[in-house]
Amino acid sequence: MKGGIATFWRHTGAPARIGLLAALLCCFLATFASAEEKSLKGVALIIGESKYQHVPALPNPANDARDVAKMLTDLGFDARSVSDRDASKLKRDLERFIEDAEDADVAFLYYSGHGIEASGENYLVPVDADVGSLTNADEALVPISAVLDELKSTVPVTILLLDACRTNPFPPDAKLRRKPTASASPLSAGGLEPVRGARALASAPDAADNLGTVIGFAAEPGQPALDGAAGENSPYAAAILRHLSAMQGTEFGSVMRMVTEEVYLDTKARQRPWTNESLRRQLYFGASVTEPTGDDGLITGERRQLLLTIADLPDPKRAQIELASAKDGVPLDALYGVLRAMGTDRIPEDPGELEKVLAQQAERLKKMFAERDALRTDDPEIKRLVASADSAVQQGAIVAARTFLDQAVARVEENSSVVDDAEEMIRQKRIADAAIYAKRADASALVFDYKAAAGDYGKAFDLVEKWDEKLRWNYKNQQAEALNAYGTATGDAEAMQQAIDAYKAILNFIPNGEENRDWAITRNNMAVVIETVGEHDKDTARLKQAAEIFRASLAVFEREKDDINWAASQNNIGNVLMKVGERDSDPGQLRQAIDAFHAALEKRPRDKVPLDWASTQNNLGIALFGLSEREATPERLKEAEAAYRQALEVYTREKEPVQWALVQNNLGNTLNALGVQANDPARFKEAADVFRAALEVRTRETFPLSWAATQLNLGNALYHSTRFDTDTGTLEDVVTAYDAALTVYTREKFPMEWASVRNNSGSIHQALGQRTRDTAEFEKSAAAFRDAASVYTRQDFPLDWAMTSYNLGNTLQLLGNLSEQPAHLEEAIAAYRDALGEYKRETAPRPWALAQSGLGATLQQLAMAKGDMHTLHDSIAARRSSLEVLTKESAPTDWASTQNGIGMSLINLSSLERTPKYLDEAEAAFKASLEVYTRETAPIQWAFGLSNLGDVYWNKASFGGGGKPSYRKALELFDQARQGFADSGYTLPIQLMDNKIELVKKQLAQK
Incomplete structure (x- = not known):
């Protein structure tokens, strides 16, 4: 190999967590279908420690104990409640409870107050405890494991609930001694710990007739439990009190999951209970407190099913929903309800798609909440139904909300014939009725029934069309948006066309065809739909049409001094032009896109709209990078790098992790390209580091498509760095990265991305062939490039087709050289000439030159x-x-x-x-x-260059020019080249150099 071949690239377990509480009076049902019912006796001790004398007091444990005791008593427990007990009294209470439980079937112990853990033992903290209590903990505090062991040895079922995972009330450096003479142990920082060391709570052996134990904590390990507002119940106790009635006919574990997720939602994801359950039979409870009825009953029933659905959701989806709730300021309950109404099997697996769904539905929820106070109706029944619907949405009962609104619409339709003939009363009635249709449309959209939503918005429009100009505009616009959403989700071209027609109808509302701000906004919305349709067309006609509409809006926004919409239009123009430019061999479209982004930045100042500013900076970087592939100078790449780095000043990993990773990935591609142009290994290393950083956010589990793209780009950076070494280890790492990307990018689902990876795989096998001189590697390379060309057809993707033709030419050239078969060389020449059929010096100077x-x-x-x-x-x-x-x-x-x-x-x-x-x-x-090619920057190429220069002097000497000095110069250069190959570890050319040196020495001796 006398020099490298340039190649073109494509860029682009834990314990079961269950809620906890049980009710009694009842039957156990074994896991067999024919289990026999049996009345059981249950005893309960409820402890609430609030009035601490020496450590921080807690306002609510006494309330929790009082309410839980009443609830258990109503359910048939022999329940006893005690509050604010010192150590001696609390121990006597527990001893008495153990005695009372000896002839019971179920023992229920509930504790609310401070708790601590040290060396695997959990302690209840009496109200008289102080720092001195820690020096003799077994006497001054109440160890809980011995109590649990005694209950388990005599009672078939033991249930222990500890609403005590609060922060450690003692000094942070305090140590605990079980006895004054015992060794000291540090306290856990988070209160009680479910499982620690050899004395885990559930570790004691079960009696032969023991049916199991349930141990519950109000929060997960290491996390504090909230006490709630003063005078109320803790979130844990409140959830227990709300959902216990579900025990009638519902299996124990399911109800406990309801309690867990109720606390999770009520605390806005700050607290989630933890449970260790070892029941050997399924447990049901027959008696029930009074269940809510009517609207509340419908809402409560659906909410309980929602809680069970939440319990089954994986943590990555849960985290994404929590982020959307916090970002958009909508109730977590409502967002989960939307996804449940959608159907868990239809929830997008791709995090990017799920983010779009959540953002869209969060915006719709905000709109519903903002408009509910504007609803006016003189019908009390409709008022009641709408209020119930609002409550249902807040609690995530979306189906129930739609049921109430169905009833409201039915009432509207039932009463429509008795509307007063007076024009004003008719107007008010029609507007009120339209609002009901619109509200049901909002609910339909929340369950992703965009087609039904569009129908109801259309009915709302029909009702107000001649009564209220503002509302008719609003409802027709919402109908258009729903049609667009339905068309985008289903690929329904008719729905997309109906959306465009709806926007055209809105334009007819503008008097005398005035091109005002409303006209410009409506046309921009219509252009977004046209752009969406145009993305799937083979030609660019509709994309160009969208760009012209965006341009026409600019003059209006400038006249109205509406900088925000003006900048948004410029940004949209840039995006459309980029899409056109990617398909067009003429780089003019990309240059216009760059101009549009620069113009948008002038009206999107960083200090006023930082996120919009950063978004446009990222778009600008993409356009500059695209243009750099059509130009021969590195200036555009440096400008792209600067744009990405500016975007990263706003998109930080802490505040905007997804956008941060996106820009990091784009920056890595640019650094990689700069490294290629400058032959700079530091750029390749920096690019690889940037891609690896992006992969810390873009995990396969959370962002599979983005993960695959970054794996592909990481492989590219690693490949380019291999020109500075001679072994095949790094190249094999590149193959691993590409193979990983192909586990996501299959040809069936992602043909373009698959072709991109196959193109790059061809380059890697090409490089391996050069290193190993193995014709099989070149055959693999040629097959990969031909695979890519089967997707990148000349008709549809002329520049990508030219790229794969060029790369195939490189491989066939190397194969012909190694195999000494001229047929391969003739194929290579044909491939290069194919590439030059699309690469023109004027429009693609660098690819043309290569x-x-x-x-x-x-x-x-x-x-x-x-x-x-x-x-x-x-x-x-x-x-x-x-x-x-x-x-x-x-x-x-x-x-x-x-x-x-x-x-x-x-x-x-x-x-x-x-x-x-x-x-x-x-x-x-x-x-x-x-x-x-210097010894420091490119040692192998430098050695080849010296060898070639030596050949010149050898040839000059052979032709009679220069004589012995030319032979000596050739010998000196061959010696330096041999040493260069040896220093680089590239042994293949060393034998050739030895042969040359030997021949020159012989010829020199003959002179």
């Missing part, structure tokens, strides 16, 4: 195989034409590689014509390449 250089190299090899001087002259001409673009300043590595190739062709031409007249030119070409 293809000319590759063509020249292959023509040289074919000429030498056939002894054809005419073809050799064509080789030199092709390479020299490439240097018109590949300058030392703009593309030093490619310039040096081409200079080296020209030198080789000139030496070969000198040999074929048996004349030394080309050797001076060859010498100048090799020396020029060594201005870039």
Whole structure:
């Protein structure tokens, strides 16, 4: 190998967590279907410790104990409640409870107050405890594991609930001694711990007739439980009190999950109970407190099913929903309700798609909440139904909300015939009725029934069309948005066209065709739909139409001094032009996109709209990067790098992790490209580090598509770094990265991305073939490029097709050289000429120049195989034409590689014509390449350059020019080249150098 070949790239367990509480009076049902019912006796001790004397008091445990005791008593427990007990009284209470439980079937112990843990033991903290209590903890505090062990040895079922996971009330450096003479142990910082050390609460052996134990904590390990507002119940106790009635006919574990998720929702995801359950039979409770009825009953029933659905959701989806709730300021309950109404099997697996769904539905929820106070109706029944619907949405009972609104609409339709004939009363009635349809449309959209939503918005529009201009505009606009959402979700072209028609109808509302602000906003909305449709067209006609509409809006927004909408239009123009420019060989569209983004930034100042500013900076970087692929200079890449780095000043990992990772990925691509142009290993290393950082956010589990894209880009960066080493280890790492990307990018689901990875895989097998001289690797490379070309067809993707043709030419050239089969070289020449059919110097100067250089190299090899001087002259001409673009300043590595190739062709031409007249030119070409290929920056290429230059002097001496000095100069250069190969660990050329050195020494001796 006399020089590298440039290649084009595509960028682009834990314990079961269950809520806890049980009711009694009842039957156990074994896991068998024919289980026999049996009345059981249950005893309960409820403890509430509020009035602490020496550590911080707690306002609510006494309330919790009182209310839980009443509830258990109503359910048939023999329940006793105690509050504010010192150590001696609390121990007597527990001893009495153990005695009372000896003939019971179920023992229920509930504790609310302070609790601590040390060395695997959990302690209840009596109200008289102080720091001194820690020096004799077994006496001054109440260890709980011995109590649990005794209950388990005598009672079939033991239930222990500890609403005590509050922060440690003692000093942070305090130590605990079980007895004054015992060794000291540190306290856990988070109160009680469910499982620690050898004395885990559930570790005691079960009696032969023991049916199991349930141990519940109000919060997860290491997390504090909230006490609630003073005078109320803790969130844990409140959830227990609310959902216990569900025990009638519902299995124990399901109710406990309801309690867990109720606390989770009530605390806005700050607290989630933890449960360790070891029941060996399913447990049901027959008796029930009074259940809510009517609207409340319908809401409560659906909410309980929602809680069970939440319990089954994986943590990544849960985290994404929590983030959307906090970001958009909508109730967590309502967002979960929307997803349950959608159906868990239809929830998008891709985090990006789920983010879009959540953002869309959160916006709709905000709109519903904002407009509810504006609803006016004189019908008390409709008022009641609408109020119930609002309550249902707040609690995530979306289906119930829609049921109430169905009833409200039915009432509207039932009463429509008795509307007063007076015009004002008719107007008010129609507006009120339309609001009901619109509200049901909102609810339909929340369950993703956009088609039904569009129908109801249309009915609302029909009702107000002649009564209220503002409302008719609003409802028709919402109908258009719903039709667009339905068309986008289903690919229904008719719905998309109906959306466009709806926007055209809105434009007719504007008097005298006035091109005002409303006109501009409506046309922009319509252009977004047209752009969406145009993305799936093979031609760019609709994309260009959208761009023209956006442009027409600019004059209006400028006249109205509406900078926000003006900048949004410019940003939209830039995005459309980028999409057009990606398909067009003329870079003019990309340049116009860059101008549009710059214009948008002028009206999107960082200090006023930082996120919009950062978004446009990122878009600008993408456009600059795209343009850099059409130009031969690195300036555009440097501008893209600057744009991305500015965006990252706003998009931080802490505040905007998804956008941060997106921009990091884009920055990595730009650093990689800069490294290629400058032959700079530091750029490749920085790019790889940036991609790895992005992968810390873009995990496969959470963002599979983004993960695959970044794996692909990481592989690209690693590949480019391999030019600075000689082994195959890093190349194999690249293959691993590409194979990982292909586990997501399948041809069936993602043909474009699959083709991109196959293209890059072809380059890796090409490089492996160069390192190992294995023809099988080149065959794999050619197959991969042909795979990519089967997707990148010339008709649909001319530039991508040209890229794969160029890459295929490189592989076939190397294969022909290694196999010494001219047929491969002729195939390579055809592939380069195919690429040059699309690559034009005016529109794609760098790819054109690289293809000319590759063509020249292959023509040289074919000429030498056939002894054809005419073809050799064509080789030199092709390479020299490439240097018109590949300058030392703009593309030093490619310039040096081409200079080296020209030198080789000139030496070969000198040999074929048996004349030394080309050797001076060859010498100048090799020396020029060594201005870039230095021992420090490119040691292998430097060694090859020295060897080639040595060939010049050897040939000069052979032709009789220079005599012994030329032989000595050749010998000196061959020695340096051999040492360079040895220092780099590249052993393959060393034998060749030894042979040259030996021959020159013999010829020198003969002189």
